[in-house]
Amino acid sequence: MMKAWIPIFVILPLAGAFLIPIISRYFSRFGRILAPLIMLILTGLGIMFFFREEPVLIYHIGGWKLYKGIPVGIQFVVDGLGVLMLAVINLVGFLAAFYSISYLSKYTGEKYFFALFCLMVAGMNGVVITGDLFNLFVFLEIAVIASYALVAFGIEKEELEASFKYQVLGGVASLFVLLGIAIIYWQTGTLNIADVAMLLRESDSSQVLVFVQILLIAGFGLKAAMIPFHAWLPDAHSSAPSPISAMLSGVLIKAVGVYAIMRLFFNMFTMNYEISMLITVIGTVSMVGGVLLAVGQWDLKRLLAYHSISQMGYVVLGIGMGMVILSVDGNRAVAALAIFGGLYHMVNHAVFKGLLFLNAGAIEYKTGTRMLRELGGLSENMPLTASTSLSASMAISGIPPFNGFFSKLIIIMAAVQGRFYLMALLAVIVSIITLASFMKVHRYAFSGVPRFKNKKLFGEAPFTMALPMVVLALLCLGLSLLVIPSVRNIFLTPAVDALINTLNYAKPILEL
């Protein structure tokens, strides 16, 4: 019975996080062994959940079934979208944890790092599988507070300032989300997402809903680093340790930001045209703004951080278009295509952005600097990093054999079919600028004559850093197989169905 395994996704990382500080005092390498092991087990479990028997698995915590048809306790709800997110979170988590085994030799306080890492993954897993609004807020706070401390892990001047700004903006965003949840409880009297969904469909209270939806877009938009709220991302991602930037950029802004918007705006709120158009416009503005900001950057990690904003713009654009078409009851096939493109690009972005940040970490680990002007001619000294970085750069700028090309192509096709011609045009232009920006990275960092000051020859990144990079590079190629229908129906189509027919999330919970 798969259902009994669902709590493992939260129990295991929490137990690991609590054990590591205790046992690390006697056996100092305990953290670097336990954390990757836990993530590996969860990745295996996540992939196993793709082959579950019924589409929506429900686990009633504490055994509290329905009381007069009203869900009382908290439920774990795992559907197509949840399984997809679980697999991505735990896979990238495992690779980042494995990568940081040797990366942390430059830092002190290793036990705190792995404990906070496990807590962040536990928080994200908790957000993805819970079916209760307030519980989503609590586990969102766990993931975000752990990431505040991890951003300030090196305790340098700019890391502390970046973490403080991230924390202030994150705190305000969490309070906006809490305000939204309080008003939803005020109106419907219940916290269960499925229950609220059914109540909102009966009573037409659009006046309250618009205010609540804007609050939640503001709150979750800041967590997803959309343009009007992106101020914290470049500092936080460039000053954090590289495996943490890979986790933040690759997974945290998705699991906490975009997933929450998808779950609430598809499966809970009634669709309306203005809000979905607002989300699409925010996605487009982020897509264009992110890349324009990224072109002028010389610090490698800041450049990657700005590209994260623009790639997340693609994801939100794809999902926003699907929402707009659904809200005007347009052609459901085009809506399914747009959402499929958005989700597919989200998975791809987690893979190649994680790889790019791990490459930047390897370069910084070996040469000690991140500035493109001081780097040069790395391809002789670090052939493996150069090749994985090349594959990731081609993936992000959408060059055919790699996965980025297919997901961007699907989004642009969906935009054309859905008559969003301006969005399609902007998507193509942004893809070209991304290609230019990454060619600049390669020209300065890898090819050309070595320009950096210390001429000593340094070798390739150590094994524990090289293996995750190779695995991610292979995934950049492997994920392009998802376009084939037979493979897609196992992994991505259940997630798209979970969003398209909005009420089949709520029906099994309320046993309608």
Next chain:
Amino acid sequence: MILYILCFILFLVGLYGVITRRNVIKIVLGICIMEYSMNLLLVLIGYVEGGIAPIVVKGVEDTNFVDPLPQAMVLTVIVIGLATTAMLLAIAIRVYKKHGTFDIREIKNLKG
């Protein structure tokens, strides 16, 4: 209705403090004030006219209780507020020791 408006004004005062103040400690105080107003709003929502505290006392048979769910939520939000405040203060004191000032604008240009 007036109580909800006053509570939201308290929220706005906190938000105003976070946006306009330049002293790091005052920004932290602004966030805490916003958390106070959120706690107050949640308990105001749960209040029932003439209700008694949600404690079942043996003798009293009155079952017109105040709603216990927002109170459970507020207890959680209070401890979340304590956790975020302690984290903000730890980082604020570390920023002060590194930059020598609490003024957010000077901290920004010292970043170089």
Next chain:
Amino acid sequence: MERGMTSIVKTTTRLICGVVFIFGLYLIVHGHLSPGGGFAGGTVMAGAFILLVLAFGDDIRHLRIIEEGSSTLENLAILLFLLLGVSGMAIGAGVFFGNYLETGQAGDLLSAGIIPVGNILIGIEVAAALFTVFLAFVIFKEEEQ
């Protein structure tokens, strides 16, 4: 160098520290009967410890040992609370956080199944957590000088 505060504060601390600790204990244990519970009681107990450290002060080596101890206690307490939830999966209805102990009569002390156990574990964890936070700030201040 005379550590801590003046002797007046020290004597009053000696008197009321026990009372504050017992009040915290009372709040935790009677959590399911009267208002209070794990969080409020744990914070009161943390207040008792903080009062001692504030009034008497201590040299930095000893403070670090205490901080290690309270940090370990805090992690153990939350681990036990997690095991309490997981034990619900093994015993009783086999469900995460299942209330498998008998719930008894609503008013008396030994009632409400796992709630008193949960209260006590959360009380210890909150007390140790806040005490560790306070010690972290004190040790940071000592190291700065």
Next chain:
Amino acid sequence: MEVLLAIIIILMIAGSIYTLHARDLLSAVISYGITGFGLVICFLLLRAPDLAIAQIVVEIITLIIMIAVIRISVREDLTERSTIRVAGVRYINMRSVSFFVAGIVFMAALLFFFIQATALLDPFGVHSIRMAAAYMEQGAGLTGSANLVAGVLFDFRAYDTLGEATILITAVIGILTVLRLKGRK
């Protein structure tokens, strides 16, 4: 009852405005503390004894930590004042005043949307109980706990309490990480 609550909340608003504009940080923290104790009185009036105890005690611990932080650092808030005294003549500092006006306009807009949105919802004192009905009717019976809030916290929504205790642990480990002596080897 409603008038009493309104007076206390207005006093809390006044206290928090002073907190944000006080020159001396210590008096800012103290007036923040008084606002917190005003909140405790509101909880008592709203029949929430659990929260009143928790709020008072958490308030004291927060004040201890804040005053410890301020004693380590500086007490004056030397940031920009809205009126600058140049050679004895007081000039209005246009930049901070314009910032102030923009803030007020933004707040007024938010307040207007809030009032317009929540006009139709239940007024104060009337609360359509749905999910909590189960807690109240089944509370003492099924969980056996006289204190319904403890019943909700540790049995109906025990997973929330686990998450919430984990938040405290995350914050503690985060503080130990940030306050350690040396970050890099």
